Amino acid sequence: MKPLIIQATEDTPEIIFNPEEEIFRVSKISVPENAVAFYLPIFEWLKEYKITPNLKTTFDFDLEYINSASSKRLFEMIALIEKINENSKVLIRWHYEKIDEDMLDLGERFKNLVNIDFEFVAH
């Protein structure tokens, strides 16, 4: 499957979804005004990946800043990832800065709302 690569901008994250190299990474900043438009193609890609996923898929979420509009979309994304879990062994590695308890809280919140393995990585 063709990888999905989106360069980071000042207010949207970098996305690297590359099944061949087993990299699934969302990083940097997500504070767009219109989060819906940005995340739509990502959702489409994930829906397609769900059909024939790798045996094992590890997602790295390594975000520095998130606005609440993005939290909502990230949850939508994680709900889609939960569906991939049916065909692939999924792990979400949630990265956060040690001083950023809010980011840890958000990760734990997501973890409690879905049935996926989470690993928390402090930097």
Place this chain on the structure above:
Amino acid sequence: MDFSYPKDLRDLTLYLFNRVKESDFEYVYRGVFDHDMTKKILSLADANIQKTLDKATIQKRIYHIMVEGLQNVTRHQDKTERIESSSIFSIQKKNCLYFVTTGNIIFNENVDSLKGKIEKINSLEKDALSKYHKEVLMSGSITDKGGAGLGLIEMARKSGKKLHYDFKFLDDVYSYFYLQTEIPTETIEGEHIVEWEKKALSNIKELHECMNENRILINFNGFFDQPNVLNLLSVLRGQHFTGMAKKINHLMVEMLQNISKHADKRGYTFEGNPGIFYLIEHNNQFELTAGNYIHKNQISALEAKLKQINQFSAEELSKFYDETLQSEISHHKYTGLGLADIRMRSNHPIEYFFYDLEGEYSFFVLQIVVTVK
């Protein structure tokens, strides 16, 4: 001089907001200036000039004056431990006039030589100033701070107006030095222009005193859209908020986007919505305040949402947040997720109030407190 700015925080917001009327904006940064901060301040100020001015040559001129002014501050601010050592930079637009103002602390012993330099520049007409500029350039005399008044000459030449300046005596050792450059974008004459020119500098001195007294670090009074929001965030990202930088940044995103998304334009045609944001640092506490217009028919729904979120226990708030995350209601609908997010992160109730204005609009103020652990 005694200024009569309000001491009450609620009134303070309206006081600050009302300082700019009609199509004007005001952006003030108070704090320590270093190279990195200067760059960020510059890009925010520049973005707002571009938004409000379509003459490229004047845009450029203002940009250069801002660079000189900011460098003046970084180079010449005398280091002191005093709280008032916080320097100030401001850019204001009053109809067809832009004002760039800086204020910084200097040693009293430097007052006279500075005064002399400015008076000399102000005494020269255009051609004589240009000649003097060349002389100073050629003479190559450089003071220990790395300037020979060239910056001042440049500012005067670019603005085409006399430099406004003032000193405020602080104590036996220090004074504030205020420098203001006026850049007219059109040649309009009239009594109201003369009136503004006369008041422009004392106006900033008053604001500086108010910001010092209330420990306001940044005051942005203008039009909020995503580029401004990002610029403001980057200015704040450079600050050291004793381990609170991330939390404050997160809260700011929500508050600023609240204005850029939901505020009422009230008939303005600029990009972005009119509003105000300021940040106060107070001992072990930060206060973030945002204000914007709201149509009167929106108030009851917003107030109900705020009351609901404030009354939640921690558990209820968490449950509300989860439910909102999972709900599949329309993407653009106002869900309260942002407000719940703010309440959760700040760990304090959200302060708010609505000022009743004449006509269809009210002024909505949202205030958030963060306590340093």
